[in-house]
Amino acid sequence: DTEVTQTPKHLVMGMTNKKSLKCEQHMGHRAMYWYKQKAKKPPELMFVYSYEKLSINESVPSRFSPECPNSSLLNLHLHALQPEDSALYLCASSQDPAPGGANVLTFGAGSRLTVL
Amino acid sequence: GESVGLHLPTLSVQEGDNSIINCAYSNSASDYFIWYKQESGKGPQFIIDIRSNMDKRQGQRVTVLLNKTVKHLSLQIAATQPGDSAVYFCAEKWQGGKLIFGQGTELSVKP
Numbered sequence: 032d033t034e035v036t037q038t039p040k041h042l043v044m045g046m047t048n049k050k051s052l053k054c055e056q057h058m059g060h061r062a063m064y065w066y067k068q069k070a071k072k073p074p075e076l077m078f079v080y081s082y083e084k085l086s087i088n089e090s091v092p093s094r095f096s097p098e099c100p101n102s103s104l105l106n107l108h109l110h111a112l113q114p115e116d117s118a119l120y121l122c123a124s125s126q127d128p129a130p131g132g133a134n135v136l137t138f139g140a141g142s143r144l145t146v147l
Numbered sequence: 148g149e150s151v152g153l154h155l156p157t158l159s160v161q162e163g164d165n166s167i168i169n170c171a172y173s174n175s176a177s178d179y180f181i182w183y184k185q186e187s188g189k190g191p192q193f194i195i196d197i198r199s200n201m202d203k204r205q206g207q208r209v210t211v212l213l214n215k216t217v218k219h220l221s222l223q224i225a226a227t228q229p230g231d232s233a234v235y236f237c238a239e240k241w242q243g244g245k246l247i248f249g250q251g252t253e254l255s256v257k258p
Contacts, residue, residue, distance in 0.1 A: 071251075137193070140189055
């Protein structure tokens, strides 16, 4: 299995809703990532988990809450979002983010979020 | 030709021609670089990578060139095909394993 699977593919939510995005990989990768991508823009890093521990938080607002229940799963919990949070949310995984090493990220197809 | 402005830079080429996509990276300490291809409605897909101790690497129909002096990467695609139409991003690896993406170039291949 060489895929990163993201669910749901599309999500529409109101500003008072609580929802979650889910990501799964079975490649034995030990690093997992959340990126946010707006239309016609590059992916922007949000969070990095390394060996199931949060290693990087790019000053993301607390209305986004990541969770890594085990080495294969990554969730992004959403609460009290704003319309400007509407974007494509991409999950990725890599073998090992060790300094000095290659670090090929494998991406999922993304979850397209619309906040009304 | 290539255009850069408020919108995503676009490169338009004829099918069968070679394409060259350029990227300026920001961190002189970056030690690893990747080119990704992103088609509409999909996540970025790995094309080719290069470590900072190299200046050229070749794959199937693709070549990446790295010039550390001017912090510049390029992706060359030989015999460009309609299936190559997509947005291409370079990405650089920062300390701590962060992979940071450049602005991207939209490649349009005319049949």
